[in-house]
Amino acid sequence: MKIMTKLNQEILQKFPIFDAWNPTEPTMFQVMDHNGEIVNSEYANTITDQEAVAVYEWMLKIRIADEKCVNMQRQGRMGTYPSVLGQEACQIGAVYNQQKSDWLVPTFRESGMIWYKGIPLEKVMLYWIGNEKGSEYAEDINVLPVAITVGGHLPHATGIGWAERLKNGNNITVCSFSDGATSEGDFHSALNFAAVFNAKTVFFCQNNHYAISTHRDMQTKSKTIAEKAFAYGMPGVQVDGNDIFALIAVMKEANQLARDHNIPTLVEAVTYRIGDHTTSDNSKLYREDGEVEDWKPKDPLIRLRAYLFKKGLITDTQEQEMKDKAKEYVEATVKTALETKDPNIDDMFKYLLSESYPALEEQRLQLIEEFTNNQ
Numbered sequence: 001m002k003i004m005t006k007l008n009q010e011i012l013q014k015f016p017i018f019d020a021w022n023p024t025e026p027t028m029f030q031v032m033d034h035n036g037e038i039v040n041s042e043y044a045n046t047i048t049d050q051e052a053v054a055v056y057e058w059m060l061k062i063r064i065a066d067e068k069c070v071n072m073q074r075q076g077r078m079g080t081y082p083s084v085l086g087q088e089a090c091q092i093g094a095v096y097n098q099q100k101s102d103w104l105v106p107t108f109r110e111s112g113m114i115w116y117k118g119i120p121l122e123k124v125m126l127y128w129i130g131n132e133k134g135s136e137y138a139e140d141i142n143v144l145p146v147a148i149t150v151g152g153h154l155p156h157a158t159g160i161g162w163a164e165r166l167k168n169g170n171n172i173t174v175c176s177f178s179d180g181a182t183s184e185g186d187f188h189s190a191l192n193f194a195a196v197f198n199a200k201t202v203f204f205c206q207n208n209h210y211a212i213s214t215h216r217d218m219q220t221k222s223k224t225i226a227e228k229a230f231a232y233g234m235p236g237v238q239v240d241g242n243d244i245f246a247l248i249a250v251m252k253e254a255n256q257l258a259r260d261h262n263i264p265t266l267v268e269a270v271t272y273r274i275g276d277h278t279t280s281d282n283s284k285l286y287r288e289d290g291e292v293e294d295w296k297p298k299d300p301l302i303r304l305r306a307y308l309f310k311k312g313l314i315t316d317t318q319e320q321e322m323k324d325k326a327k328e329y330v331e332a333t334v335k336t337a338l339e340t341k342d343p344n345i346d347d348m349f350k351y352l353l354s355e356s357y358p359a360l361e362e363q364r365l366q367l368i369e370e371f372t373n374n375q
């Protein structure tokens with residue numbers, strides 16, 4: 001792109017997807033269309049047949065676990081839960097090319113992503129059940145805890161990517177967020193700082209078209225979210241977020257730009273939040289059923305399934321086996337999560353500050369008393 005710096009242009013030539021993407025005439029990068037047909041043959045072999053089957057199995061697992069979590073909330077066995085329905089390709093694509101020691105800085109709609117990255121499903125469930133054990137991750141997994149504050153985690157991702165560059169380290173950071181976060185000041189600070197200080201950070205925006213009830217068109221006048229990258233002097237690309245082949249191809253370039261050249265990027269993955277914002281929301285109040293119906297055929301599972309069946313890579317029986325196995329695993333995990341002991345009610349006071357103060361102590365005693373009386 002002509003608007004990049006000279007240095008970046010030389011490097012960018014080695015990254016054809018980012019190099020070709022033009023913010024003034026934006027086209028969404030796609031490899032597989034909604035019918036599972038390859039529309040960009042150059043990237044048809046982004047992953048092997050065997051890998052494509054494995055990715056499909058993971059997408060099924062994520063969908064089954066997600067549906068279970070929504071049902072658990074309805075049964076009063078889980079707190080508020082944000083569904084990832086329709087965003088399964090993004091959940092995998094964002095971290096598919098990561099190495100184990102790379103960092104992931106996720107937002108709250110990332111149950112599948114953190115699971116795929118290596119956080120046990122049991123932890124994911126415990127978090128949404130309200131058990132703080134759900135945020136206790138193994139030391140060797142570089143995933144930050146779920147960020148509820150919209151956009152608040154972006155500067156952290158810049159910081160980690162910057163630190164890694166200063167250390168001459170090899171790890172990259174992927175920061176995942178959605179369209180709503182791009183309206184926060186933290187988005188600007190994080191991207192500007194990352195570009196100026198050459199942080200090894202990839203900003204992965206799942207444009208799922210909504211921030212609760214606020215449509216993406218109310219979020220920004222920009223034609224695309226990806227084009228914002230160019231204002232910060234970093235490469236950007238808009239990609240079909242329901243096309244796992246396209247996502248993997250884009251993230252491969254983004255990761256390499258960060259890892260080998262200390263160049264951060266902004267990836268806009270266009271997808272759609274099929275479900276409600278969370279289980280506390282009713283999206284029928286602010287969007288037309290027709291809009292949701294229009295997006296359903298673009299589902300990431302439908303198209304990968306069509307591709308696999310057309311190529312004879314999977315049979316109905318094998319698919320059923322995958323589903324049965326996933327359901328069995330999810331049910332066993334629910335059982336373990338529900339059997340996990342609740343934390344002590346005053347732990348949140350004990351571990352928040354090194355020393356308490358009278359007003360806080362008063363609140364601690366009041367909470368204990370209320371719990372004891374309600375037992």
Ligand SMILES: Cc1ncc(C[n+]2csc(CCOP(=O)(O)OP(=O)(O)O)c2C)c(N)n1
Pocket residue numbers: 109148149150151177178179180181182208210211212273277
């Ligand atoms: C700073 C801040 N403001 C408001 C909220 C309340 N809130 C929670 S989720 C959300 C919308 C987020 O939309 P988006 O970033 O597009 O993420 P998505 O829900 O689509 O995954 C809002 C406003 C919050 N958590 N943090």
Ligand SMILES: [Mg+2]
Pocket residue numbers: 178179180206207208209210211212
């Ligand atoms: Mg959103």
